[in-house]
Amino acid sequence: MTTAPAPAPAATREAVGPTLIRLHQAGNDLVVVDADLGKSTSARKFRDEFPERFFTFGVAEQNMISAAAGFAAMGHTVFATTFAVFAEHAFDQLRMSVAQPNLDVKLVASHGGVSTGEDGASAQSIEDIAAMSSLPNFHVCVPADVVESEAIIEAAATTPGPFYVRTARPKTPVIYTDGARFELGKAHMLRDGGDVTIVACGLLVERAVTAAEHLAAEGIEARVLNMATIRPLDVAALEAAAADTGAIVVAEEHLNHTGLAAMCAHALATRNPVPMEFVGVDRYGESATWSEALEMMGLTPEGVAQAARQAVARK
Amino acid sequence: MTLATETPAELAGLTRRVRRHVVQMVYGAKSGHIGGSLSATDLMSVLYTKFLRHDPENPFWHERDRFIMSKGHCTPVHYALLAELGYFSTDELATFRRKGTRLQGHSILGKPPGVDNTAGALGMGLSFGLGLRLAQRLQGLEDSRVWVLMGDGEQNEGQVWEAAMAAAHHRAEGLFAVIDRNGIQNDDFTKTTMSSEPLDEKYRAFGWTVLSDLDGHDLKTIEQAYSWALDQRGAPVCLIFDTVKGKGVSFMEHNPSFHGAPPSDDEFKTAMAELADA
Known part of the structure; x- marks a missing residue:
């Protein structure tokens, strides 16, 4: 038996255009709106197939989002695409x-996190998950790889209500080589272990798996949960992790004090507080390659592993 | 529809009833926006009774024209008109801004049925209306239109101009911006706080078809302007009406104090007397 070659690394943003084309062809009534970044988000591929259903609003995200809500109020499922930092521009x-009238606007924002890299601090969103998670009615999802990105976009297209999906710029390893395991609102356990749980999202999932392998060599068995859905949070998986492993690390490419870390801590504080450690961003980034930018923030397998050791030591 | 608005006298009677509801609602709630409701009463009454394709018996009729209340603080006039037109009982107007009411302080889409947008933060209605209009076109709804009512203070918001640019770019014929230019915003007169004039030249420069300096309280002028707007082709249309904030109540007219403040007991009595049918 020969092993299939590992798939080439791919960016989570690359799934956007092709998936929207497939979903519309499959009968979903999609409209795509864009703010002059369709090449980078890959949404422009949808325009090439369905030009009459693709509307550009120029470099004007506020107008784009309210107009998207108008399309949704007429019954369409609307995908709005831009960069994560520019999505923040349209918070109001x-x-x-969108959020108050609970309309079917699905905001898929690429270039999330410091891994946007060379463009520097203004282009690196480290607050977007906090902003979007603060909005009642919004689902918030962050895919760990391109395979999961496709599954999340499909879930957004077929689930009523607003979504925020954060995709990333760099090409990163494919985790789900055998197909997506994504289920909206559910964490996916990539590895089980009894000593500590690492909860991660986005590009930190692959780094958490690597960290768990390093920890295993030291005799620490880590459970790894891919928390691809941040809102609604899988509280049951967190409770089980706290009960089963007694220590939790949360790793994300975002500010910890307002991101997935804060939400996990909030969920566990009243249920089963256990020692927690956090791996994330605590300041604005700067120009560097995407992997250097992650390293500068400590978002590495070793950074995650060290946090796990600390959490275990506090048990 | 059983409401009689065929004759000028009947239409004028409707506007007086709506104005009385507005004053009564804000007085009863001890809060709410009287001035901008009274300035928009005539514009909205003519639109709803003579132009807007809608059905109070079937408020979610998909092909209806959409009226977008972008100046979403002026719910009193909107609720009063919807009630008069039969969307719900005028008795419910007494619940305005009270706990448990459907008649919220600022507009909520679908609450009550007949309200077609959520508003309160200014500047979003024209964008929302543009999305509706482009969707109508995509769906081939040839008879459907979108009317967006904005204030002149609202023109301060940058998003309005994003929408103005995009509506012209997309040649959004059938999208109508109606501006209630009463000259007063929250704190003071617009010329003191933030002048956005010349509005007509600005909209024209953005690519709109514009009619300006219209008397927003002359029912015949309003009717002719809407009729003219419906005949325009190839571009969105902006109608700029000069109105009087607080119109119909002498001491509220042109008075910045009555943007968002309720009348006192004495002021209420005087206002209702001035608005009584002859």
Whole structure:
């Protein structure tokens, strides 16, 4: 038996255009709106197939989001695409035009996190998950690889209500080589272990798996949960992790004090507080390659492993 | 529809009833926006009774025209008109801004049925209306239109101009911006706080078809302007009406104090007397 060659690394943003094309061809009534970044988000591929259903609003995200809400109020499922930092630019529109009337606007924002790299601090969103998670009615998802990205976009297209999906710029390893395991609102356990749980999202999932392998060599068995859905949070998986492993690390490419880390700590504080450690961003980044930018923030397998050792030591 | 608005006298009677509801609602709730409701009463009454394709018996009729209340603080006039038109009982107007009411302080989409947008933060209605209009076109709804009512203070918001640019770019014929230019915003007169004039030249420069300096309280002028707008082709249309904030109540007219403040007991009595049918 020969092993299939590992798939080439791919960016989570690359799934956007092709998946939207497939979903519309499959009968979903999609409209795509764009703010002059369709080449980078890959949404422009949808325009090439369905030009009459692709609307560009120029470099004007606030107008784009409220207009997307108008399309949704007429019955369409609307995918709005831009970069994560520019999605933040339209926060008030996401709040009043989309979240309050609970409309079917699916905001898929690429270039999330410091891994946007060379463009520097203004282009590196480290607050977007906090902003979007603060909006009632919004689902918030972060895919760990391109395979999961496709599954999340499909879930967004077929689940009523607003979504925020954060994709990333760099090509990163494919984790789900045998197909996606994504289920909206559910964590996916990539590895089980009894000593500590590493909860991660996005590009930190692959790094958490590597960290768990390093820890295993030291005799520490780590459970790894891919928390691809941040809102609604899989509280049951967190409770089980706290009960089964007694220590939790949360790793994300975002500010910990307002991101997945804060939400996990909030969920566990009243249920089963156990020692927790956090791996994330605590300041604005700077220009560097995507992997250097992650390293500068300590978002490495070793950074995750060290946090796990600390959490275990506090048990 | 059983409401009689065929004759000028009947239409004028409707506007007086709506104005009385507005004053009563804000007085009863001890809060709410009287001035901008009274300035928009005539514009909205003519639109709803003579132009807007809608059905109070079937408020979610998909092909209806959409009226977008972008100046979402002026719910009193909207609720009063919807009630008069039969969307719900005028008795419910007394619940305005009270706990448990459907008649929220600022507009909520679908609450009550007949309200077609969520508003309160200014500047979003024209964008929302543009999305609706482009969707109508995509769906081939040839008879459907979108009317967006904005204030002149609202023109301060940058998003309005993003929408103005995009609506012209997409040649959004059938999208109508109606501006209630009463000259007063929250704190003071617009010319003191933030002048956005010349509005007509700005919209024209953005690619809109514009009619300006219209008397927003002359029912015949309003009717002719809407009729003219429906005949325009190839571009969105902006109608700029000069109105009087607080119109119909002498001491509220042109008075910045009545943007968002309720009348006192004495002021309420005087206002209702001035708005009584002859």
